[in-house]
Amino acid sequence: MTASTETRAGVESRARSKSRVRAAKPAVRLGVRMRRNWQLYAMLALPLIWLAIFAYWPMYGVIIAFKDYNVVSGIWGSPWVGFKHFHRFAESYQFWKLIKNTVYLHVYELVATFPLPIILALCLNTVRKKWFSRSAQLITYAPHFISTVVVVGLIVVLTNPNTGVANKFIGLFGFGPVDFMGDAGLFRHVYVWSGAWQTMGFSAIIYLAALTSVPPELHEAAIVDGASRLRRMWHIDLPSIVPVAVILLILNIGSILSVGFEKVLLLQNNLNLDTAEVIDTYVYKIGLASQVPQFSYATAIGLFRSVIGLVLLVLANTFARRFAKSSLW
Amino acid sequence: MSAAGTLPPDETRLGVGAPIQDTRGDKIALACIYTALALFCVSVLYPLVYVISASISNTHKVSAGEVWLWPVGFTLDAYKAIFDYKSIVTGFGNSVYYAVAGAVVATVLTLLAAYPLSRKGLPGKGLIMAAFVFTMMFSGGIIPTYLVVDQLGLLNTRWAMILPAALAVWNVIITRTYFMVTIPEELVEAGKVDGCSDFGFFWRVVLPLSKPIIAVNLLFYAVGQWNSFFNALIYLTNEHLFPLQVILRQILIQSKIDPSQMPDASKLLQLKELQQQLKYSLIVIGMIPPLLVYPFVQKHFVKGAMIGSLKG
Numbered sequence: 001m002t003a004s005t006e007t008r009a010g011v012e013s014r015a016r017s018k019s020r021v022r023a024a025k026p027a028v029r030l031g032v033r034m035r036r037n038w039q040l041y042a043m044l045a046l047p048l049i050w051l052a053i054f055a056y057w058p059m060y061g062v063i064i065a066f067k068d069y070n071v072v073s074g075i076w077g078s079p080w081v082g083f084k085h086f087h088r089f090a091e092s093y094q095f096w097k098l099i100k101n102t103v104y105l106h107v108y109e110l111v112a113t114f115p116l117p118i119i120l121a122l123c124l125n126t127v128r129k130k131w132f133s134r135s136a137q138l139i140t141y142a143p144h145f146i147s148t149v150v151v152v153g154l155i156v157v158l159t160n161p162n163t164g165v166a167n168k169f170i171g172l173f174g175f176g177p178v179d180f181m182g183d184a185g186l187f188r189h190v191y192v193w194s195g196a197w198q199t200m201g202f203s204a205i206i207y208l209a210a211l212t213s214v215p216p217e218l219h220e221a222a223i224v225d226g227a228s229r230l231r232r233m234w235h236i237d238l239p240s241i242v243p244v245a246v247i248l249l250i251l252n253i254g255s256i257l258s259v260g261f262e263k264v265l266l267l268q269n270n271l272n273l274d275t276a277e278v279i280d281t282y283v284y285k286i287g288l289a290s291q292v293p294q295f296s297y298a299t300a301i302g303l304f305r306s307v308i309g310l311v312l313l314v315l316a317n318t319f320a321r322r323f324a325k326s327s328l329w
Numbered sequence: 330m331s332a333a334g335t336l337p338p339d340e341t342r343l344g345v346g347a348p349i350q351d352t353r354g355d356k357i358a359l360a361c362i363y364t365a366l367a368l369f370c371v372s373v374l375y376p377l378v379y380v381i382s383a384s385i386s387n388t389h390k391v392s393a394g395e396v397w398l399w400p401v402g403f404t405l406d407a408y409k410a411i412f413d414y415k416s417i418v419t420g421f422g423n424s425v426y427y428a429v430a431g432a433v434v435a436t437v438l439t440l441l442a443a444y445p446l447s448r449k450g451l452p453g454k455g456l457i458m459a460a461f462v463f464t465m466m467f468s469g470g471i472i473p474t475y476l477v478v479d480q481l482g483l484l485n486t487r488w489a490m491i492l493p494a495a496l497a498v499w500n501v502i503i504t505r506t507y508f509m510v511t512i513p514e515e516l517v518e519a520g521k522v523d524g525c526s527d528f529g530f531f532w533r534v535v536l537p538l539s540k541p542i543i544a545v546n547l548l549f550y551a552v553g554q555w556n557s558f559f560n561a562l563i564y565l566t567n568e569h570l571f572p573l574q575v576i577l578r579q580i581l582i583q584s585k586i587d588p589s590q591m592p593d594a595s596k597l598l599q600l601k602e603l604q605q606q607l608k609y610s611l612i613v614i615g616m617i618p619p620l621l622v623y624p625f626v627q628k629h630f631v632k633g634a635m636i637g638s639l640k641g
Contacts, residue, residue, distance in 0.1 A: 034452050039527035040445035044457065047442035047496060051460060054493050057477050058469025064476075075476070120369070123362045132363070138624060139370045142377070145619040147556030149574045150612055153581030154376055157608050165379055168394040197373065229355040254466070262559050266582055287472045288563050295472050302470035310467055 065300035078296075085300035094282065102278040105264075108188055110252055113196045118245060120200055121207035122233050137208075140201025152266040155194055156181055182271035191267060191276075206248070210241045246320050254313030279305050377616070384408070384609035392605060407610035410603050417580075420573040421614070424555055427572055431491045432551035435500075439546050440539075442501045444531055447508035448517070461498050471563070478564055489564035490572065494557065500546055507542040508535065548626040552619045577615050581608050 034041070060075075065085060067078040089095060120140070127133040143151070159166045159180035167177045180186050214237060222232050261280040268276045279301060287298025351359070378398065383391045387402030395401050411417050445451055446458055468474075474493065483489040512535055520530040536543070558574035565571060584604075 030452055033450070037451055037527070040448060040451055043441045043527075043531070044445045047438050048457070050438060050496050051464065053477065053481070054474070054495075055464040055468065058473035059467070061473030061476050062469050064473065123366055126359070126362055127366065136366050136370055138627065139373055141623070141627060142620060143373060145552055145623045146616045147558070147574055149558050149577050149581070150615040153577060153608065153612050153615070154380065156582055157380070157612065158376060163392040163605055165394075165397070201373065228352065229358045266578065284471060288475060295476070299470060299472045302472060306467055306470060313466060
């Protein structure tokens with residue numbers, strides 16, 4: 001196999017990069033092909049420079065997790081300290097609390113909100129009246145476009161114990177005002193269900209897309225056989241979106257330690273910090289927001305989180321490939 | 330793009346002669362589905378409508394709980410107070426600037442990355458694609474990224490808002506897939522035969538054919554910039570550069586009102602009185618721009634997301 005082997009359908013990145021390495025010897029053909037495409041490479045130049053600066057340079061900067069970073073000596077000049085910062089984190093009194101809060105929040109979110117867009121998409125797909133499903137989609141997409149700050153502002157204002165309409169509403173049923181924002185026990189519910197409100201409609205898009213590929217003949221045959229609408233949803237529509245659902249699930253599991261960081265940070269206050277402090281917000285606080293920023297320690301915690309995320313992603317993907325016959329790569 | 334619309338009604342598919350009636354169970358199921366969807370739509374809309382109503386109602390009526398859906402005691406005082414509060418006005422201006430500039434820069438970069446990567450037989454394409462995709466799975470994290478922005482001297486400049494967010498790999502993938510689907514290889518060959526260079530082909534053929542995906546990218550990046558607050562939080566300390574979201578956070582969530590932002594003391598008193606009201610009107614100001622834009626572009630957006638998701 002040389003570089004002259006023209007691209008075959010389905011040749012993937014790994015194979016391609018290998019063939020590129022091997023092609024180093026008979027470089028003539030490759031050189032010619034590359035020269036012929038110089039304009040395409042020229043187009044790629046800017047994005048690649050961006051990628052190098054804003055994605056790969058920070059990855060190099062991660063080595064400060066193994067050093068005692070100080071501004072004067074810079075990234076390379078600072079002394080190596082090995083796993084000191086990781087040990088310190090693992091032994092700190094915050095460690096288990098952070099892990100527990102992060103995992104708990106994410107798993108709750110996953111279990112509670114993962115099935116919702118699927119149900120929504122199945123329902124929307126069953127609706128016959130075009131105007132109805134169009135307007136339902138238009139309305140349910142809307143919150144996705146509202147910023148996190150505004151959504152949290154909405155929550156704060158609407159659940160205000162004195163003036164918020166949510167408390168007025170539960171007051172109608174004789175329940176006393178509840179301080180949703182000031183109760184550590186309620187933080188997770190507020191976070192997860194406001195998230196469901198915001199993202200459910202938009203997340204349904206991808207499932208709706210998968211549902212359009214269901215051949216109508218399947219439904220016709222099922223109708224002739226006397227299958228009810230619910231049966232058809234269950235036996236025809238649902239299986240057709242399982243592959244997409246599995247992929248989204250894998251991605252979700254991969255990010256198990258990185259919950260919606262911005263929103264958690266915005267929802268935090270002194271009263272709910274007990275359940276609302278997660279790894280990412282802690283990194284931000286000790287790394288950037290504190291008076292004495294501890295760059296190396298914060299980076300080490302962040303790296304710990306990223307690596308676990310990557311490992312979980314790979315594990316979930318392996319499982320999915322074996323048992324659900326669909327995977328990311 | 331309604332998925333339901335593409336499924337033809339069973340009656341017509343099966344022939345007019347043999348219309349199949351819904352059974353009683355089916356009718357009940359359908360009724361339940363319609364009701365559930367309608368309820369969900371109401372629950373999505375209600376908070377938004379309520380906030381708009383509360384923002385134009387009399388402040389005492391709102392705190393007394395007299396406002397449920399429609400405004401009571403119409404007044405625009407809260408909006409007037411907003412325009413007196415300097416940092417909200419500059420924040421709004423900054424946000425518009427970041428959204429427009431950020432969207433243009435990011436869309437250009439995305440198109441430049443996506444087109445070559447959509448072409449067959451470009452040596453090294455797989456490697457470059459892998460370099461892009463890998464950053465979705467692993468990143469340096471916020472501190473190393475902050476240090477890079479610091480070293481480039483971008484802290485406290487407008488560039489700090491635009492450059493680090495100038496490319497989303499997910500958009501590159503969607504855009505690339507769009508090119509692979511809409512620009513057939515034969516077209517590229519035809520262009521070559523006619524002596525068209527890659528630049529010329531991109532400019533004269535590809536771009537005119539890609540209006541939907543360009544719209545999707547512009548909207549996506551503009552909304553992202555408008556809504557982003559974290560980059561501003563860590564990269565900016567100069568309050569003249571703050572985007573609206575940072576100001577919103579101060580007033581809405583942290584309930585901080587800065588007296589120096591008001592021209593005179595009498596207005597400040599009025600502001601204190603209006604504080605609760607002010608929050609409602611600020612929420613409206615913050616959410617209206619994206620909500621005004623998205624219905625027009627959502628068709629393209631959904632189409633782009635569908636193409637990307639099916640073939641990506």
